[in-house]
Amino acid sequence: MSGCATVVETPAATGQMTDAEMQMLMFRADSAINGGQISAAEQLYSKVVAAYPNDASVWFRIGTAYLRADQAELAVVALREALRIDPTMEKAWPNLAIAHLSQFRFAANKALASKQLSESNRVTLKSLQADVAHAIAPAPEPTKPESLATH
Template identity: 40%
Template structure:
């Protein structure tokens, strides 16, 4: 009986230690993010979502880190993971849409480098790119033909 009680006590203590660790890690990761060390913050958030995979807020923060670290594809996946866990997280829907818009704009800008004015798709691509630029409040950087 003592052996079972001892094992149970060890289990409880290890559970408590595991629960306290993510809180300390979260503060450290948030500080890295605030300091602009986005790659280190991403690594920290990746570690935290492995520990607490059902936490929508952590997935959301990971996604924001990916955006800041220049990894939009990974950000989209992380935003979707956040929304799977909490579909009512409105800011995640907003940031997911913004990330998609930014990715679309980058695709149009990159594509315009290779499309000449006499290409049949030029007008359509330019019009859509201009609408995206206007929607996002961005000015064209002079790219394209």
């Protein structure tokens, strides 16, 4: 070959993307989450986090997607990374707490199924399970006053 050839790598090839591409993928991922397409959202957020590994909001969003997909372990990792990058990101703490509660539920169920669990620990775990279930249960719909219910 004569002359110099300049190879221009595309954002997909380098793992980098423009801010506009990032915003487009984030919009698509947010739309997927809102549409209940959690797996699609995870894939889209993963592409963004690969290109923007120091963006706390991206880690927060993928952590939230993992949480909605019942992948508590991955949610904890992502949410902790968001908080490592931005310790002031207060909105990550509730999701991290819920992810830990999900991990607790899983571990408690395994422990309760074990023959190695003492009776006192079994009673304690069952009590904690009830407390956790009550704490994260959806709030009941408010009842309408009688005067409004008949109209």
